[in-house]
Amino acid sequence: MYWTGLSPDEARQYLANKDKSKKDKRMTLKAAVEKFVNDGDNIGIGGFVNARQPIAIVHEIIRQGRKDLILSFQSAGLAPEYLAGAMAIDPDHLSIKRMELAYFAHEAFGISPLLRYLTENSLVELEDWSNYNMSARFKAASIGLPFIPCRSPLGSDMLQTNRAKVITCPFTERPIMLLPASHPNVALIHVQEADIYGNCRIQGPLYTCPEIAMAAANIIVTCDRLIEYDEMTRYPNRISLPYFAVDAVIEVPFGSYPGNCNGIHYFDEQHIQEFRGLCEKARKGDKAGLKEYYDKYIFGVKNTTEFVNQLPLSQIQHVQKIEPGIRLDAGFTVLE
């Protein structure tokens, strides 16, 4: 048995030694990525397909460049596509070594061109799981267990190449699968609201964000809005991630743009299609357009504010207007 990221014993020890006190965890996204994302890391990616993915963090990782990354996620779209695009453009600046995944595509917006590019050219190592498998692997890790049982997908070919084990249940005498925990080195999570200590309030589907965060050794959180601690703790039943799980908190409005962020904005379908179209061209050999896109929107800007500033305001207003999720109404501090 081999572990990617941390083994269960290493993950426990890392957390036991960690300072879990309540302190201000704000820093710049640049500093957070410098501190917590290293070459060779196993990276746990939050969100689901193109919803609430940690796009701002991924853009910053691309700006800084990292090598030999291992990506772990259930279903993802834009986040791994952006990373794969950076690798397609310049593998000496950023490279993905391995992916532990259930699904990498864009649902209504189409398949992932760069998943095909990376795999059909055998540029990455693959380990396939189901959505529940990856979610349960993060869950096992987040609750301090080396494995968790699961009934699916028993009988599938996934079991031939991934690290799950099938045993006879000692209680029922029937076969059952055991999934090894996944402890990423770092989790990348975008949420709607956080406070300065790291408490997070997620609205809409939680996806696997709490589990990925608590499974990882370190956690970077970006939020659309920093809210006051008193407002956060007024509704403790709504806190999705407790402060002591979090290492860095950065307020990044539109931090999951052009994806959907429940209660904040719907998909920017137009921008997703533009980006995906360039990825498809890159897959077929023409990387010029993709390179231009990265130069304009990622390498040519310092942060997410400068990225969205290049988009027409009407487009931003449109995706805010069509968002059907419940609007947020938390009190928040206005800082200049």
Next chain:
Amino acid sequence: MYWTGLSPDEARQYLANKDKSKKDKRMTLKAAVEKFVNDGDNIGIGGFVNARQPIAIVHEIIRQGRKDLILSFQSAGLAPEYLAGAMAIDPDHLSIKRMELAYFAHEAFGISPLLRYLTENSLVELEDWSNYNMSARFKAASIGLPFIPCRSPLGSDMLQTNRAKVITCPFTERPIMLLPASHPNVALIHVQEADIYGNCRIQGPLYTCPEIAMAAANIIVTCDRLIEYDEMTRYPNRISLPYFAVDAVIEVPFGSYPGNCNGIHYFDEQHIQEFRGLCEKARKGDKAGLKEYYDKYIFGVKNTTEFVNQLPLSQIQHVQKIEPGIRLDAGFTVLE
């Protein structure tokens, strides 16, 4: 291996055959207990020690009488004490056959007299677990797993008499415990707010209520207040138990009295002490006072309204005034 309540395969089959459609599940508590609580049943008891315990349901079970019950809970106080008291008074009317438990006492209000009575006279069969064990056993059952691993209490004497198994983890090669699922025949749950379909919004600690409910074959829910479906589904992130887990919904204000119900009322310490004092006397051989208590507050009344009507209003006002939990503010239908 033996199972109490349902085996994992029986529990899956029972649920697969069940009508899970959204329908009005209101009925009288009397009818619900008649329909869903049978002699010999394994009963999952919600709440924690004396907080949000299903007292109204327990009183109704006592009124109707049931034999050979198996009680399953993590930490409980009043609910099993009331049942044990009924057994102490007349074991031909109500009897407990077995308890699968972690803790049975009253914390600040003292130990459980009738736990001592039942056990030291060997009137019930015992299976000891930890709080996490019982909670995790319900959790395993609620998510359709025959077992769940756990790291505690490895090394304890509990493992000599309960059904947990210690195996070598196939991933880490270290010992780990496997806890068999617990699928009660019926779960008894009191919540602050429910709608007519069975969606429940729990405020404050959830204890193990969602897990016990989803582990069981049938679920009776009492609530302090029935609220409108539209109000419930306005905040889907706050729904603690989805409607399709629930079989019967009964609005019973003060349904967990004299215990604490977060946001509704604190403990009625005076009444708890009165009842507990009578249990202590019964343990020592004098059952007259306890019998009088039951005749007055349980057998002599039809329901919880008549029970609390016998208490001084000032006492009710007091426990409402000193309740520090956040007050509820859901819209609800006023029906006459």
Next chain:
Amino acid sequence: MKKEYAKNFTPQEMIVVAGSRTLPDKKVVFAGTGLPMVAITLAQLTHGPGIVPVFEAGAVGPELSRGLPLSVGDSRTTYKANYLLGLNSAFELTQRGYCDFGFIGGAEIDPYGNLNSTMMGTFPDGYQKPKVRLPGSGGASDMACSCEQTIIIMVHEPRRFNEKISYVTSPGFLDGSPNARQKAGLVGKGPYRVITTKAILGFDEETSRMKLLATLPGETPKSVQDATGFELIIPSDVIEFEPPTEEEIRLIREQIDPKGYFVAKKIKE
């Protein structure tokens, strides 16, 4: 009211109508992405207002009245949901037995209803360098394993219906041997229907092999068999599926997917 049948419709529209009609009212249906979401919405608007949709990203029982979701995790799946946590909770409910039907698609299928949505090529040797890499399981394999029954949607082409598929992503009846699913440790009953652009298919109780139940408008048992890469069981009582009504097609085109996100998608020939 007299039923008016639609005069023209596309294969995807037909599949949506067939999928919708296959769903009984008042059942809990775990919805895969794409056409299943469209079919569930159509069923809710016609004979099945009591259908309870479950989405793997976490939403249980929402009203699908805020536009067609473009993702099973997007905001449109959450309106007035009856439960809303995350992926673990959705699949845990399924494993427990709360989901009557799973409704999924796949790229390739075998006679026993096993589905491939992972890769085309040789397995296991070519796993790290597939001929064509597909998106992966997502939640489909979990639904196929643990929903009580599975409804499968497929484009009907010979290259997608194979005696042996490249990779088993979502288990059907496995090798078709008696109690194969039970012996593998699975809890759900397995595939119930396969709805394609040409037919409605079920499975033979004894052999667990795919069986033709109904032909869609314009198709015959022979045309269906010709488009299938393995031998179908074709009983004598195959029926002709009732064509889409004007109302069904109108609902799909005007109300459910007016922009044609899923329904207008060109099927690659």
Next chain:
Amino acid sequence: MKKEYAKNFTPQEMIVVAGSRTLPDKKVVFAGTGLPMVAITLAQLTHGPGIVPVFEAGAVGPELSRGLPLSVGDSRTTYKANYLLGLNSAFELTQRGYCDFGFIGGAEIDPYGNLNSTMMGTFPDGYQKPKVRLPGSGGASDMACSCEQTIIIMVHEPRRFNEKISYVTSPGFLDGSPNARQKAGLVGKGPYRVITTKAILGFDEETSRMKLLATLPGETPKSVQDATGFELIIPSDVIEFEPPTEEEIRLIREQIDPKGYFVAKKIKE
């Protein structure tokens, strides 16, 4: 400000003060019911405002400013909590490694810090008919297993300190052999301190046996050993514990537990 020592205090008050002082600031402390809750509150009001309490019923990091909780699951544990789910989540956090200290009590203890809170009598033969049945483990055994370290509170009487206890509910160093906890599969480091009505005790690094660290006011190493049913390790550097201050006693009596729910409870002799 000159420190004023309290002129009179009860054994329970002493235990609360000693418990409070043992807790470092800014650590996450999983609080058992009873005196541990009082001690944590005292620590928060004195040297440890940054202590983060965790309660097994679900509350993480609340402000303990709404009155002394009468239960680890009552409403007073939830005010301005930083997380609030249920028992599974509290113990899962602990198993993951989020809890620096577990703070528990017990009825009987052995030299290796193993605790009994289940039964007095013979085990396993007399398990179904105990001489005295105790309330049971509750969450204490989980805290003892999976918090990084454990602080134990005990009434110091010979009958409670035994070389062999009736039943091991909460594991300490088990049989005291090297790496016994690790070998059993446990993750936390085990007992850190035992705080009694007479002394502060720790454990010898080599033998894992209980070791006297400090005597409480009015006690000597001999009086402590006399009240202990097994032989203690008594090093030469045993210190005298600094007596409670006026302020500590005032806080306990006037602010934290004015009704004496836990502190005034009579210790059964």
